[in-house]
Amino acid sequence: MAPLIHIKQQQTRSPSCQLQIIIVGAGLAGLGAAISCALAGHLVHVLEGATEIKEVGAGIQVLPNSSRVLQHWGLEKALTPYMTYPRVCNFIGWKGNKISHLDFHESESKYPGTWYRDFHRADLQRCLVERATELGVQITCNARIRTVRVSEDGTIATAVAADGREWDGDLVIGADGVFGKLTEELLGRSDPPVKTGDLAYRLLLSTEEMKKDPELADFVNTPQVNYWLGPDAHAVNYVLRGGDLFNMVLLVPDDIPEAQASTIEGSVEEMCALFEGWDPRIQKLLKLCQSVQKWRLCIRFGEFDWAHESGSWVMLGDAVHATLPYLASGAGMAFEDGAVLGECLSRLPNHPNFSKSSPEFVNAKKHALSVFQHCRKVRTKMVVERGNIQQYLYHLHDGPEQEERDRKMQMVPTPEGE
Ligand code: FAD
Numbered sequence: 001m002a003p004l005i006h007i008k009q010q011q012t013r014s015p016s017c018q019l020q021i022i023i024v025g026a027g028l029a030g031l032g033a034a035i036s037c038a039l040a041g042h043l044v045h046v047l048e049g050a051t052e053i054k055e056v057g058a059g060i061q062v063l064p065n066s067s068r069v070l071q072h073w074g075l076e077k078a079l080t081p082y083m084t085y086p087r088v089c090n091f092i093g094w095k096g097n098k099i100s101h102l103d104f105h106e107s108e109s110k111y112p113g114t115w116y117r118d119f120h121r122a123d124l125q126r127c128l129v130e131r132a133t134e135l136g137v138q139i140t141c142n143a144r145i146r147t148v149r150v151s152e153d154g155t156i157a158t159a160v161a162a163d164g165r166e167w168d169g170d171l172v173i174g175a176d177g178v179f180g181k182l183t184e185e186l187l188g189r190s191d192p193p194v195k196t197g198d199l200a201y202r203l204l205l206s207t208e209e210m211k212k213d214p215e216l217a218d219f220v221n222t223p224q225v226n227y228w229l230g231p232d233a234h235a236v237n238y239v240l241r242g243g244d245l246f247n248m249v250l251l252v253p254d255d256i257p258e259a260q261a262s263t264i265e266g267s268v269e270e271m272c273a274l275f276e277g278w279d280p281r282i283q284k285l286l287k288l289c290q291s292v293q294k295w296r297l298c299i300r301f302g303e304f305d306w307a308h309e310s311g312s313w314v315m316l317g318d319a320v321h322a323t324l325p326y327l328a329s330g331a332g333m334a335f336e337d338g339a340v341l342g343e344c345l346s347r348l349p350n351h352p353n354f355s356k357s358s359p360e361f362v363n364a365k366k367h368a369l370s371v372f373q374h375c376r377k378v379r380t381k382m383v384v385e386r387g388n389i390q391q392y393l394y395h396l397h398d399g400p401e402q403e404e405r406d407r408k409m410q411m412v413p414t415p416e417g418e
Pocket of ligand 1: 024025026027028029030047048049050057059060061062143144145146175176177178180181200202249295316317318319325328329330331332333334
């Protein structure tokens, strides 16, 4: 069957108009930007600080806005074996009472191409790496970038690694994540990530034991996303890899000591204590857990420029707009960033008579980056702010405000008109 979303074909560019783009960071933002810029006909080299691209994190929900981007980049076939299609999203009170639900059974036939899919982050990242490589993107690991140097005329940006190696480009894209140092280094100002007061326990469970318990088996047999909302905390879960794995995230007040790293070991006992008195199914699930890590949740957003006036570097992804994960949209925003940047760079002059160092081309590049920045700042600011509001709404204590929230959630129409 023909794909519902048009797959973007790789643009052919005159070599004189082909940018050499260096991307710092092979996370979801960096890889998405790499695919999009390669599709726009440019030469792309991704530099990753880690020694290899390995499994980090757990589940990722990809919502319809960003799943369209992935399809447009030609990833549908590669992703299909790894994705789970949740049929419903349930909102549940902390003691187990159902608040409301969103039914996804019919949404895709009504709005073709709009998947809502759940992935293991490692599967998603691997498919992005494969697609990028197919498009000619070069990826180098063990390249920790310390700074970016811009030539006097502003046309060359050089990524300088901590070990002294250097890579020259016509454009450097910084995608080094929420704790990355490039934003501070390049903008010459200190904008550290802001603690949100929450942390996330991220658990991955095998579904073997769950399937034996009738109270838990339905979570596996009917793919679904569940949100339990309670005082100062909430829990989210869904299956991954066609039902082999179960992803659970607990969002609770941050108790990681100031001096410690932002990710540390957690324990089953402390999770059980935090969720005492909640829906008994949560306790059952937590007792199936062997080991867990907890991650401090920080956000990052400021009114600073994401692009340098020379047009030689630009930032995207969590490095400039990290949000609380309460709208499941951080990676989605990163994919949208990549799509918009690639689109802007596909409009650069493309003719053998043009040289990429000519004033016309350099001005067009600056303009492309300013359009990118303008479009993406407005959108991502809204998502970061909305994530903060969600923190307040999801963590309400029982009382009139919580009752009002639940009433409003019940007003969202469902396809069956329940
Ligand atoms: P990162 O993934 O942090 O990647 C940055 C990369 O840069 C890393 O590979 C790092 O090693 C590399 N790097 C850093 N410094 C350097 C350097 N100096 N030189 C070279 N390389 C460097 N989003 C969703 O859309 N849906 C969800 O369901 C969802 N759930 C989430 C649940 C939790 C608990 C959390 C914490 C986040 C969730 N997110 C979700 C958000 C999503 O994971 C992030 O927004 C996204 O992964 C950010 O990608 P990034 O590439 O910008 O940053």
